[in-house]
Amino acid sequence: MKKVSVSFTLNGDPVTAEVPVTWSLLKTLREYFELTGAKEGCGVGECGACTVIVDGDAVNACLYPVFEAEGKSVMTIEGIAGEDGTLHPIQTAFLENNGVQCGYCTSGMIMSAKALLDQNQGPMEDEIRTSIAGNFCRCTGYVQIVEAIEMAAREME
Numbered sequence: 001m002k003k004v005s006v007s008f009t010l011n012g013d014p015v016t017a018e019v020p021v022t023w024s025l026l027k028t029l030r031e032y033f034e035l036t037g038a039k040e041g042c043g044v045g046e047c048g049a050c051t052v053i054v055d056g057d058a059v060n061a062c063l064y065p066v067f068e069a070e071g072k073s074v075m076t077i078e079g080i081a082g083e084d085g086t087l088h089p090i091q092t093a094f095l096e097n098n099g100v101q102c103g104y105c106t107s108g109m110i111m112s113a114k115a116l117l118d119q120n121q122g123p124m125e126d127e128i129r130t131s132i133a134g135n136f137c138r139c140t141g142y143v144q145i146v147e148a149i150e151m152a153a154r155e156m157e
Contacts, residue, residue, distance in 0.1 A: 011079025
């Protein structure tokens with residue numbers, strides 16, 4: 001199978017991977033770099049479990065061809081905590097507001113929230129709901145997730 005060499009910044013570190021040209025960014029993150037925080041839920045960009053941030057934008061890594069990451073900055077859930085292990089304010093807010101239940105959607109929700117809060121420090125509820133519209137949660141009913149993002153926004157001000 002034909003392979004492609006792709007170099008990009010991953011969670012702040014320069015990396016290079018040589019992987020099959022057909023691989024998605026998600027498959028590369030999980031199988032080559034062994035970063036399993038982003039999950040494959042649906043595999044067609046509908047559930048958001050695979051959400052990562054590429055150059056500041058939340059993307060579905062399951063649909064993102066790995067070669068498109070060339071020269072870009074990719075952040076996964078593994079890259080948002082402090083180097084000393086201190087949780088990011090969004091992670092803390094999710095825990096404090098019970099925005100985590102089964103946990104399958106959590107990394108995608110947090111990454112969508114981070115992309116929003118990096119661009120809009122004081123989002124309204126409708127902006128929050130729009131930012132997570134591509135992330136499905138079967139457990140929480142979204143109330144706790146929205147409350148967590150609102151709390152994180154206040155904490156990050």
